[in-house]
Structures are given as C-alpha cells and as structure tokens.
Amino acid sequence: MSYVITPEKQTAQLRRAGFDVLEAVDLRGDVLHEAGYGTTDPWIYYVCRRP
Numbered sequence: 001m002s003y004v005i006t007p008e009k010q011t012a013q014l015r016r017a018g019f020d021v022l023e024a025v026d027l028r029g030d031v032l033h034e035a036g037y038g039t040t041d042p043w044i045y046y047v048c049r050r051p
Contacts, residue, residue, distance in 0.1 A: 007037040007044055019048040 005013070011021050011034065022046040024032040037044075 009031065010044070010046065014046060014048055015018075019050055021049045022049060036038075 007024060009049045011024070014021050022033075023046075024034070024037065025045045025047065026032055027043055028041075032039055032044065
C-alpha cells in the first residue's frame with residue numbers, strides 16, 4: 001500500500017508508532033534534513049529503529 005503524506009506528518013506518525021527516525025533519504029540517496037525536507041521526489045525512504 002502507498003499513500004500521499006508529507007514528510008513531516010510521516011515522521012510524526014512513525015514516532016507515535018514507537019520508532020526513532022534516524023534519517024530520511026531521497027531517490028538519489030541524499031539525506032534529507034527534518035528542518036528542510038524540501039524535496040520533490042515522489043518517494044522518500046525512512047531509516048528507523050525501534051528502541
């Protein structure tokens with residue numbers, strides 16, 4: 001399943017589910033910083049861990 005969600009809302013959703021969000025990565029493999037997620041890529045990958 002996939003759906004459209006902003007990176008900020010996805011990060012908040014992952015945190016509520018108990019994950020630590022380590023980083024977000026775009027299609028080129030560039031790390032996106034939470035303060036400026038300004039990417040236009042259709043897919044963002046989240047690197048997380050569950051404590």
